Amino acid sequence: MQIKAPRGTYDILPEEAVKWQWMEQIMKETAARFGYQEIRTPVFEHTELFQRGVGESTDIVTKEMYTFHDKSQRSLTLRPEGTASCTRALIEHSLYNGTLPIKWFYAGPMFRYDRPQTGRYRQFHQFGVEAFGSRSPFLDAEVLFLLVEILQGMGLSEYELHLNSVGCPLCREQYRQKLIDHMAPVKDKLCKDCQVRYLQNPLRVLDCKEATCHQAIINYPTLIDNLCDDCRTHYGMVQQTLKDNGIEFVHDNNLVRGLDYYTNTAFEVHIPGIGAQSAVGGGGRYDGLVESIGGPSLPGIGFALGMERLLLAVDKLGCVSRAQQTVDVFLAVMQENLENQAASLLYKLRQQGLSADKDYNQRSGRAQMKLADKLGAKYVILLGEDEIKGNFVTVRDMKSKEQWKIDNEGLIPFLHECLDNR
């Protein structure tokens, strides 16, 4: 039987990989401009980290984790997201004692056992940032500017930014009770899951996908009307800073993060044109997370972008032209007995910083020119008997079709000059 990639996983073939490199470069360059440094953490961690860091009651932890026992019977889990691992690393290396805030970005594969569909995979990739060690609302705004700058860098300006504040443990506790009181008389109309969770975690009913739940709790008291003064001020400053800088957003009462360590700003970004899975990213402030993983009380904020969905958006909305991978020079060899010299010349071109390639399948002269075209070569070097005898090569500009005879010593500077002047 033919072995295929496991369900929910896929190969990124070279033609696609070029798009990934393009996207990653935009993300990394933008993050660097904003003062964020890269962190790389393991793809698997102790299961307990995600139970504590993502939350025991979340779908991710209850249904979607790839958990296994290693040969020493330790329970390990393939990371379903990046924040818990970053927080673990921050605590493990005591980095909270250094200069704050710490600003990190990461990019890499994440694993969730969910039903695969367009835009939803079991191994997918996220680019994320985390900033630890400041409660400033201007840091919330910075993180959102960075997110928007990445989208715009990719030519994705048709996004919708949803924003809410989930308050702090103090105001949320009072709000929680108000919500339970509102839901109790209509609890029978809630979906099965919500009938259970409305008592433990009524906020999660607000982001339930079932329309019937929303109808049942219509006119529910909103978080925004129940924030304490500090939380209201914080949220107001984040909103104002976004407005002052021309970033459009919609306040969304249903956007909640149902876990205790989430505080204040919560957000999600959608690109409506890409289908059912339109959320391309989400994030928020988590001032209680570091402590809940065993560290000191240290605030934090971050987001994660789904890289597959962003590429899907770029493909669907087609707003930018991406650079294709090309070569500077193609070396066309006219006789088989010149392969030796050709191998040395090709190596020399590459050592001198030029991207260069050749044929390895004894193609005819014409077929080699075709291949050069396919590889997007800017110049072709022709190497034949005459060239070897006369210590020169023929260089052909693939665009203008001009040809020159260049002596061997002058070849590299000539090519560099041509490429610089293009």
Ligand code: AMP
């Ligand atoms: P989350 O950590 O669930 O807020 O996810 C952040 C972003 O990652 C989402 O907005 C999606 O773009 C992306 N994402 C989450 N789960 C998947 C998945 N199973 N497949 C592809 N992308 C995903």
